[in-house]
Every structure is written in structure tokens, then in C-alpha cells.
Amino acid sequence: MRQKTIKYKSDLFKQExxxxxxxxxxxxxxxxxxxxxxxxxxxxxxxxxDFLPK
Amino acid sequence: MIRxxxxxxxxxxxxxxxxxxxxxxxxxxxxxxxxxTDFTPDxxxxxxxxxxxxxxxxxxxxxxxVRFNGVIAEVKTASPNTLTVIVPAxxxxxxxxxxxxxxxxxxxxxxxxxxxxxxxxxxxxxxxRGNAVGFSxxxxxxxxxxxxxxxxxxxxxxxxxSDAWTKKADxxxxxxxxxxxxxxxxxxYIPKRIEFTITEIQDIANLxxxxxxxNNEIDDYSITDNGDRNKVLATVAYAAEIxxxxxxxxxxxxxxxxxxxxxLYRMAxxxxxxxxxxxxxxxxxxxxxxxxFRKNIEVKGLLIRKKNV
Numbered sequence: 001m002r003q004k005t006i007k008y009k010s011d012l013f014k015q016e017x018x019x020x021x022x023x024x025x026x027x028x029x030x031x032x033x034x035x036x037x038x039x040x041x042x043x044x045x046x047x048x049x050d051f052l053p054k
Numbered sequence: 055m056i057r058x059x060x061x062x063x064x065x066x067x068x069x070x071x072x073x074x075x076x077x078x079x080x081x082x083x084x085x086x087x088x089x090x091t092d093f094t095p096d097x098x099x100x101x102x103x104x105x106x107x108x109x110x111x112x113x114x115x116x117x118x119x120v121r122f123n124g125v126i127a128e129v130k131t132a133s134p135n136t137l138t139v140i141v142p143a144x145x146x147x148x149x150x151x152x153x154x155x156x157x158x159x160x161x162x163x164x165x166x167x168x169x170x171x172x173x174x175x176x177x178x179x180x181x182x183r184g185n186a187v188g189f190s191x192x193x194x195x196x197x198x199x200x201x202x203x204x205x206x207x208x209x210x211x212x213x214x215x216s217d218a219w220t221k222k223a224d225x226x227x228x229x230x231x232x233x234x235x236x237x238x239x240x241x242x243y244i245p246k247r248i249e250f251t252i253t254e255i256q257d258i259a260n261l262x263x264x265x266x267x268x269n270n271e272i273d274d275y276s277i278t279d280n281g282d283r284n285k286v287l288a289t290v291a292y293a294a295e296i297x298x299x300x301x302x303x304x305x306x307x308x309x310x311x312x313x314x315x316x317x318l319y320r321m322a323x324x325x326x327x328x329x330x331x332x333x334x335x336x337x338x339x340x341x342x343x344x345x346x347f348r349k350n351i352e353v354k355g356l357l358i359r360k361k362n363v
Contacts, residue, residue, distance in 0.1 A: 018289075038262070045253055046254065
């Protein structure tokens with residue numbers, strides 16, 4: 001299980017957070033892990049792409 | 055001698071006449087007394103079905119009156135040798151008595167009424183195991199790790215309202231048994247995942263985060279109120295910064311799965327806008343396109359990228 005844990009003190013939120021990085025997820029190329037969210041994002045972005053600042 | 059013989063015969067005749075005329079001292083029809091030879095079980099909670107064996111019970115349900123230490127019980131079935139009855143509410147431990155036609159028999163042994171009740175709930179969703187650990191948070195129970203045919207690292211949630219088990223994200227450490235689990239207040243072990251996925255538009259990544267469902271995927275429509283909103287937002291903000299440092303040419307697009315969540319993100323950014331704009335370009339998606347983010351504006355989604363690209 002390739003994971004590493006990062007502890008970070010957020011100045012913005014005045015919180016210490018723990019981030020666990022799972023390198024195994026990087027192997028999942030082509031697999032959509034949040035399909036509903038990605039589909040909604042694509043739908044919105046088709047409409048917005050022409051407005052993006054360069 | 056003859057006179058004595060006539061006297062005997064006359065006495066017999068007179069006695070026979072007195073029987074047939076129902077005078078005092080007449081023999082009445084015999085009513086059998088019910089008898090309990092045993093009952094089982096001899097302990098149980100209110101509602102337990104108890105089988106009483108014996109004889110001279112009435113096959114007529116209503117003709118048998120059964121009491122648990124004086125408290126009348128419902129008779130479910132009846133035959134001359136068997137009664138099945140239900141331990142009544144308010145029953146207390148003591149002897150069982152059966153009355154049939156005003157004749158009562160009280161058992162020699164006592165029935166013990168156990169306090170409390172057990173209700174069978176949904177079976178555990180994972181494999182049968184030993185040495186698992188668990189904790190509970192706000193009406194939900196969590197069982198994780200343990201040993202079945204091998205050490206386990208899975209986590210299961212039991213919801214008392216739906217009486218159902220749901221598999222959650224695996225415990226990220228090594229599989230184990232005899233672990234330690236605990237909850238403090240509203241906080242326990244509930245992992246969330248942050249993902250950046252490239253969209254159809256080049257150089258725009260979609261940010262998704264949320265609870266992890268039974269398929270080990272992000273449940274981007276779930277709601278987990280753990281009282282740790284700020285910690286979650288801080289973690290997501292930090293992850294976004296790491297991502298944009300690694301891919302400075304990319305945008306991150308994100309929006310809440312509900313309007314309320316999008317509003318929450320808008321408020322979090324608005325509260326920290328001065329600090330954030332030192333590092334990032336932030337744009338708000340609106341009905342007619344995108345505009346630079348400002349406080350208290352309509353926001354349907356958010357776009358962010360590292361400054362000075």
C-alpha cells in the first residue's frame with residue numbers, strides 16, 4: 001500500500017490538516033472515480049470554454 | 055333372623071332412594087384438576103412463547119387461564135396435554151398457574167422473567183470474523199478490521215434508521231485484528247477523497263471530493279456532517295495548491311453537488327479572498343459566462359489557476 005501522509009497547518013482556515021496521498025490511485029488511468037461530478041463539469045465547461053482568460 | 059334380614063333390605067332401599075333424590079351427601083360428577091408437569095423455556099423476556107405440558111388442560115383456549123406469578127398470560131394454543139402461552143407484559147418471576155373450570159394447579163418450579171428485549175437487526179455486511187473493532191457516531195455504528203480467513207481492513211457502517219450496512223472506504227493502514235477504534239464527539243474514522251480529473255477541455259481539471267462509497271469511489275452527492283467543515287475545506291484548498299504547483303498551466307473547476315455547497319465554497323473563498331488572490335486567479339461561473347470572483351456575487355461554479363502563468 002503506497003501511501004504517504006502529509007500534515008499541514010492551514011493559515012487560511014486555522015486548521016491542521018492531514019492529507020493521505022495514495023499513489024495507487026495514480027495507476028487508475030482512464031478510470032473515472034467521480035463520474036457524476038465529471039459529467040456535470042463537462043456540461044458546464046462546454047458553455048464556458050470561450051470565456052476563459054488566456 | 056328373618057326380621058333382621060328385612061331391616062337390612064329396607065335400609066338398602068331407603069339409601070338408594072336418597073341418592074336418586076339428590077339429598078345432602080350425594081356424589082357429584084368429578085371435575086379433573088389441571089396439572090403442570092413441565093414448561094419450557096423456564097426463562098425469557100416479555101413476549102417469549104412458553105410451552106406448558108401436563109394433563110387435564112382444556113382444548114378450549116378460553117377455558118384455560120394461565121398466570122405468571124399472578125399476571126394473566128395470553129394462551130395461543132390449547133390441547134388436553136399442551137398449552138402455549140406468551141409471557142405477559144408486567145410479568146414478574148415466579149410460578150406458573152393454570153386454572154380450568156375453577157380448579158387451579160401451580161407449578162413447582164418458577165419461570166424467570168428476563169429484563170430488556172433483543173431485536174434482531176440486519177446481519178453484518180462483511181464477512182464473518184473475529185477480533186474486529188467498532189465505534190459509533192451519532193446513531194451510526196462502525197465495524198472495521200478483524201480476522202476472517204485473513205486479516206481484514208474493511209470498514210462497515212450500520213445505520214439504525216434504515217437497518218442496513220454500507221461498506222465504506224477500507225482502513226488505509228495494514229489489515230489487522232485486535233486494533234483500537236474510538237470516536238470523540240462527532241469525529242471518527244470517515245475518510246474523504248480528493249480527485250483531479252482532466253475534463254473534455256484541455257488544461258481544465260475537475261475537482262471532486264467527498265465520502266468514499268461501497269465501490270471505493272467518491273460519493274459526490276453524499277452528505278457527512280462531521281462538524282469538520284473547515285478542516286475539510288482547508289484540506290481541499292491545500293490539495294488544490296499542490297496540484298496547481300505541479301500543473302501551473304491548468305485550471306481547476308469545481309462546484310458543489312448542491313446549491314448550498316456551492317454557496318459554502320463561495321463563502322469560504324470570500325472570507326479569504328485577499329490571501330487567495332495573492333496566489334490564484336479565481337473566476338466565478340455565472341448564467342452568462344464567467345467573471346472574476348467577487349464577494350457576494352452569483353456563483354454556479356468556480357475556476358481557479360495559479361497566478362503569473
